[in-house]
Structure formats: structure tokens, C-alpha cells
Amino acid sequence: MSSMSCDERFAVHQDDYKSYDMAKLRRHFLVKDLFKPDHLALTYTHYDRFLVGGVMPVSESVALTSPELLKAKAFLDRRELGVINVGGAGVVEVDGERYPMAYKEALYVGSGAQSVLFISDSAQAPAKFYLNSTPAHHAYPTRKVSRADADVVQMGALASSNERAINKLLVNSVLPTCQLQMGMTELKPGSVWNTMPCHTHSRRMEVYFYFEVPEDQAVCHFMGPANETRHLWLANEQAAVSPPWSIHSGAGTSNYIFIWGMAGENLDYSDMDHLTPAMLAQNGEQA
Numbered sequence: 001m002s003s004m005s006c007d008e009r010f011a012v013h014q015d016d017y018k019s020y021d022m023a024k025l026r027r028h029f030l031v032k033d034l035f036k037p038d039h040l041a042l043t044y045t046h047y048d049r050f051l052v053g054g055v056m057p058v059s060e061s062v063a064l065t066s067p068e069l070l071k072a073k074a075f076l077d078r079r080e081l082g083v084i085n086v087g088g089a090g091v092v093e094v095d096g097e098r099y100p101m102a103y104k105e106a107l108y109v110g111s112g113a114q115s116v117l118f119i120s121d122s123a124q125a126p127a128k129f130y131l132n133s134t135p136a137h138h139a140y141p142t143r144k145v146s147r148a149d150a151d152v153v154q155m156g157a158l159a160s161s162n163e164r165a166i167n168k169l170l171v172n173s174v175l176p177t178c179q180l181q182m183g184m185t186e187l188k189p190g191s192v193w194n195t196m197p198c199h200t201h202s203r204r205m206e207v208y209f210y211f212e213v214p215e216d217q218a219v220c221h222f223m224g225p226a227n228e229t230r231h232l233w234l235a236n237e238q239a240a241v242s243p244p245w246s247i248h249s250g251a252g253t254s255n256y257i258f259i260w261g262m263a264g265e266n267l268d269y270s271d272m273d274h275l276t277p278a279m280l281a282q283n284g285e286q287a
């Protein structure tokens with residue numbers, strides 16, 4: 001039998017966050033255990049009501065069941081969904097239509113879909129579907145976005161350990177969405193810093209999900225206002241929720257890949273407020 005869980009995370013004020021110890025910081029901002037066999041793992045945040053999830057079908061297909069908290073008959077009655085496969089080959093079936101999903105392929109599912117099923121091609125190499133979902137007020141068409149459809153931007157340089165390719169997948173230059181934006185950033189070997197120089201965008205919250213972190217390695221994810229940063233050490237396939245007041249940037253003990261997902265006021269990817277490393281060196285000083 002497939003199963004489902006839904007964790008609820010309330011929004012935190014940046015003044016309160018300063019006093020959190022590590023356990024409390026992790027309880028509020030770290031999302032883990034996204035891929036358990038035949039289980040739909042959901043985390044409902046009160047940041048733009050952004051839902052983060054993971055599902056790994058192994059011995060059967062798993063349905064996108066609507067959690068009690070949504071008080072909705074179907075999960076997508078009032079929501080849109082973004083899916084990226086970070087595991088073996090699989091299929092997402094939306095109202096009977098089958099979308100084959102290879103590794104790193106994305107699917108946008110529009111509001112109003114009544115049935116979404118997640119299926120693995122093989123139990124030996126199960127698919128791992130990473131999910132982001134936000135409230136939606138218009139039904140845009142469901143569409144698959146493969147790597148060839150992505151809007152790709154090369155950023156950084158090996159000399160500053162931040163050479164990476166930003167693959168914009170579910171963004172408005174590729175397809176229409178209500179408020180969800182998702183993409184995948186791949187670091188080149190020898191580069192470990194993502195999103196450096198870093199930024200904030202108080203118009204949107206964001207969630208970073210790290211994968212392809214090699215065994216025995218980890219990523220140190222930085223959060224907080226620029227003059228009061230804290231860190232979260234993340235293992236492979238864990239995510240960090242970034243409130244609108246927070247930077248989001250990480251350094252790994254090796255290279256890795258991560259999926260970013262955003263929602264909020266607008267769909268303008270580039271309207272970030274940038275911060276230089278020198279500004280971060282003012283940490284703890286008066287703003």
C-alpha cells in the first residue's frame with residue numbers, strides 16, 4: 001500500500017530566527033526524507049503556501065493524494081505543480097495522459113487536473129519525482145520540458161569555484177505558469193559555490209533541493225539576512241526553505257546539482273537584490 005505524509009511549516013520572522021539553535025533552525029528550514037518507497041512525502045510551508053514534496057514509486061504507482069490540510073477534493077483543484085525526475089526513468093500520468101520522464105526531465109501540471117499518478121519503469125532503478133506546488137488561479141496547459149527546451153545560462157568561473165549552468169525549466173521564457181518557477185543548476189567539477197555572489201528577493205520565497213552530492217560529501221547552505229547569516233549542513237537529497245528575507249547560497253565539499261523553486265509576487269527571474277562577498281564580511285556589524 002502506498003502512503004502519504006504532510007508536514008506543516010509556519011513562517012518565521014527574521015528577528016526570531018536569530019536566536020534559533022541548530023536543532024530549531026533545522027526543524028523550521030530543512031526538509032529531508034523526501035524519497036521513501038511508495039510514499040508521497042509533502043511539506044506545506046506558509047511561505048507563499050509553497051508545497052515541497054518527493055515521491056519514489058517502487059512496487060506500485062503512487063497517486064498525488066490531496067492531504068487533509070488542503071481541504072480540496074483533488075490536489076490540483078486550486079494549485080499548479082512542477083515535477084523534476086532525479087531518479088531512474090518513469091512516467092507521470094495526468095488524467096490518463098502518460099508523460100515519460102527521463103532523468104532530469106521536468107513536467108508542468110496545470111491547475112484542475114483530477115488525477116496525477118507517479119510510476120517507475122523499474123523497481124530496481126526507481127524514479128524519484130521531486131515536487132513543488134503553489135496556489136494557482138488560472139489553468140495553464142500541462143507540458144513536459146526536457147533539457148533541450150531549457151533556457152540555459154552559464155555563470156561563474158572555475159577560478160572563483162562557482163562555474164555552473166543554470167537550466168531554467170519551468171519559467172515564463174519557456175512556458176506560462178501562474179507563480180511557480182523551477183530550474184536546475186549544475187556545478188562544474190572543481191566548482192563548489194552556488195549562487196555566489198548571492199542575493200535576496202523579498203518578492204519571492206525559494207526552496208533549494210540538493211542532489212548528486214557524492215557519498216560522504218555534504219553541502220553547507222547559507223541563509224539569513226546578509227548581516228546575520230546561519231548555515232545548514234545538508235546531505236544528498238535534502239532541501240532548504242528560504243524565506244523572503246533570506247539569502248540562499250551554498251558551498252559543497254564537492255560539486256553537485258540543485259533544483260531551485262520559487263513563488264510569490266512576480267515571475268521576473270532577474271529582479272534579485274545582489275550582495276557581494278565583501279558585504280557578507282560585514283556579518284554581525286550594524287546594518
Ligand SMILES: O=C[C@H](O)[C@@H](O)CC(=O)C(=O)O
Pocket residue numbers: 155164166183185194195196201206248260269272
Ligand atoms: O533566484 C534564483 C535562484 O536563487 C537560482 O536560480 C540561482 C542559481 O541557481 C545560481 O546562481 O546558482
Ligand SMILES: [Zn+2]
Pocket residue numbers: 199200201206248
Ligand atoms: Zn534566489
